[in-house]
Amino acid sequence: MRAWKVATPSMRSLCLKPASTMRTSLITITASLSCLASFSYAEPNIEFSGFATFAFSSSNTEYETDQGINEDWSIYPNSAVGIQSAANLNDRTRFILQIEGRGHQEIVNTGQSEFEPDIEWAFVHLQASETSSFRIGRFQNPSLMYSDVVSVSYAYLWVTPPREVYQLAPDTRIDGLSYDFQYFIKSWQLGFSIYGTTDFEQENASIEDRAGTVLSLQNDQHLFRISAAKFKLSVDTPSAIQNSPFCPTKDFGIFFGCAISAIDNNTFNQLNPDSISSISNKLSSQDMKIEFFSLGYEYDNSDLIIASELSELENASAFLHDSRAGYLTIGYRFNTLTPHLTLAKAKTTDDRSRNFNQYTHFTGLNPVYAALDDQDQNGSVSTAEAGSYLRSTNENRESATLGLRWDYAKRTALKADFTYINNFKDSNGFFSEAKDPTDKYVWIYRLAFTSAF
Amino acid sequence: MRRLGILKILLILTLSQNRLCLADIAIIVNTENPISNTDRATVSNIFLGKVKAFPNGELITLIGQPEAHPINKEFRETVLKKTEPQLHSYWARMLFTGRAKPPRSMEETHEIIKFVSNSSNAIAYIDTNKLKPEEHDSIKVILEIKSK
16 A cells, blocks of 8 residues: 655745845746745645455356356456556545456356456545545445455455345446545544435446445444445346346446346246347336445454444345345454454345246236247247246355465465355355256355555 | 573563563654644544544644554554554555545654654654654654553
């Protein structure tokens, strides 16, 4: 995090010249104006800093699990490189620009694996008073404790925060306005943040009416946190679903893209485009109201580390999951070594609403049946498979992650996380791709070098 | 008995040598700063970038010292109560979310004193033993922390 300062030429030396050496001329007037300019602003400077994470991930499966990870070791999931520059425009105004290259693993129907450089942060920070500040521009979604630093693996314990909870985060970046308030009660810091964003449109999909809030209370060792967010998601056409262009990109979050992507690949690929269109249109993918809540707690006394988050995502559409997830992490620092254990769980909470048998009387889904029956007559898919498809969107899993962080040198750490996932309850376990139903458990391995400088 | 006595002397010598390595810390501000004294928790919140301004509304400029300097380690452990990797992780979180930036580092104590005496919004920590008598009037000590 060392910030290298690049000082721009100071105008003060000009201003401090003895008046006697100045002549009443145009030069003097120009110099005087320059002096005024220099006194109007704090000494301007630009600071640079950066971070890098090179992670290698694999699983014991042929199919894709979390973040598209399968048995082939890949550098794309969880790797990121970023450069940040901060310009102090004056003592109350800073401009932050951060360009990141994030690794995107190929997930079914989403294209090639790649490092995609993009502007992830670009905002003006205005310190309005001792307690209030504003951010205007692009910044990262603060829905969860680590969601705004997910790319900076050096800043937390694991290679990546527990996927059970973080796959539910409704987005990562925001274009909008944030108001931040902080107040101290003795050694406790009370923080309140509220943000609203501009409507966002991408090919065949859009997000509207988006806002969120975060309330936190922290001191030297404890952090308590509550956050809530809401927005409306519209997915226009089945092609948007089929191609899932936003899975796993930041624009709609991994959850939505991958949930939809999983639906495609389980069953929809076997249907003809007209049938897909019919099904999609009837499942009301417009203005899906989505609400997100989370509770977080972190304890760190320099030796013992405890972190826990619970999150819940709700929406009015039967097409997307209502989900609940949580994790508990305990770690202990032995000098530069920090072993840690995480237990996590995630499940869909609206399984009943997708029970195929419940809907036999519900005319709204008749076109779905009709479309599927058409396909059945063509011999490609059966109504039994349709039921299977609807049930397949129910998800359940539990996991245990054993990890080790080794801060072997200044500002650099090596990490290894081994995650054992089980208790799928015949579901797909929130994985990117259809899982082998005979697999009772899955291992995911993540190794990383991470640094901040 | 005699062996025990030698061991005791060696132990005392070792402890006293360690004691010599540890420095008392003075938290200093500009003489115009309205703060006359403060506590460890407040200083910690200031140097972790949580407190942004002094009570008079002036935004704070943090002055630190190079990591290799013994006073830095003493300050981190006694005031901030964090390990080195823990502090680096903390600043990664603060810096890359734009919430705060780490203190500006200055090499020499006299350089720090000069800067603080000229900047009404600066705060710094120095080794008390390196504060020369003639420099006492140019800055204000708002907290002294004795080494453990």
